[in-house]
Amino acid sequence: MNRRTALRTFLYIAGGTLVLPACFRESGKASIDLTNLSISEDDEHLLAEVTETLIPATDTPGGKELLLHLFVLKMVDDCHTPEEQKQFTKGLSAFSVWSKQELGTGFTIADANSRTELLGKIGESTDEDLKQFFSITKRRTTQGYLNSQYVMTNLVKYELVPGRYNGYAPA
Template sequence: MNRRAAVRNLLYIAGGALVLPACFRKSGKASIELANLAISEDDERLLAELTETLIPATDTPGGKELLLHLFVLKMVDDCHSPKDQQQFAKGLSAFSAWSEKELDGEFAAANTDSRVKLLDKIGKSDNEELKKFFSITKRRAIQGYMNSRYVMTNLVKYELVPGRYNGFAPA
């Protein structure tokens, strides 16, 4: 074996050994930088599962594939009042604890039917933080879906202004 090839292979192995642990380590931080919200990696994962339950993947992409959870976080961080942001953060932690209690396990581990039944129970709940959190999340997830690139390019038929002339339109 050539000495240069052996040294090169040794450097590849050493570099891989240094980089590999960083690939599997949990950072604990959200993948998006937020100015006003403090969201952990687990909270982000829970929100991704929630948006996937709200907008499931069928023949169209779902909430996870369209990254709607990041849209929800960014919109809450940028466009909502500090009071709403605080209620959202409290509601997220309340939803996490409530869903674990109701499902006897994590929300992400539950099947789709039990997730949908759980989300139906939120309207009947007495917890106002939970209702506010779900309301904001649902509204922003739908807004993100309707404004996503997929919907705007594949589902919405766009006509340039002024559009077609329709002589039979009622006056």
């Protein structure tokens, strides 16, 4: 056996052993690391569907494609107070239960029109955790969309400061 071939084979095996654990993700946990929130995989999917309902995919990418649910989770985890984080997680679980009661099925299974109508009914609810959850989710989803790479590169026309000179502008 050639020494170079043996070394190459050893490096392939070593590289595969390092990469292989990254291919398997523990089921039941969120796909990003959060320090202050404990979100399950089902909660993450539910939040993805909520962001997709808030910003649906048309000729532009929607909430799921832009991974806005991950942005919402990261912002809540990093930038909100512990009380707001508790309200968010309570509101997320309350939203899951409430949507099953209102729709008869899960939020992720319902059609787009039913989802939109359900999100419109949140204001009528008496549950403060549910309202706070939706308020945070809506605000952070909008922020994530407006600051996404797609919007900043394709939709916003940026011009460096001070901009171009316009000699005809009124004084």
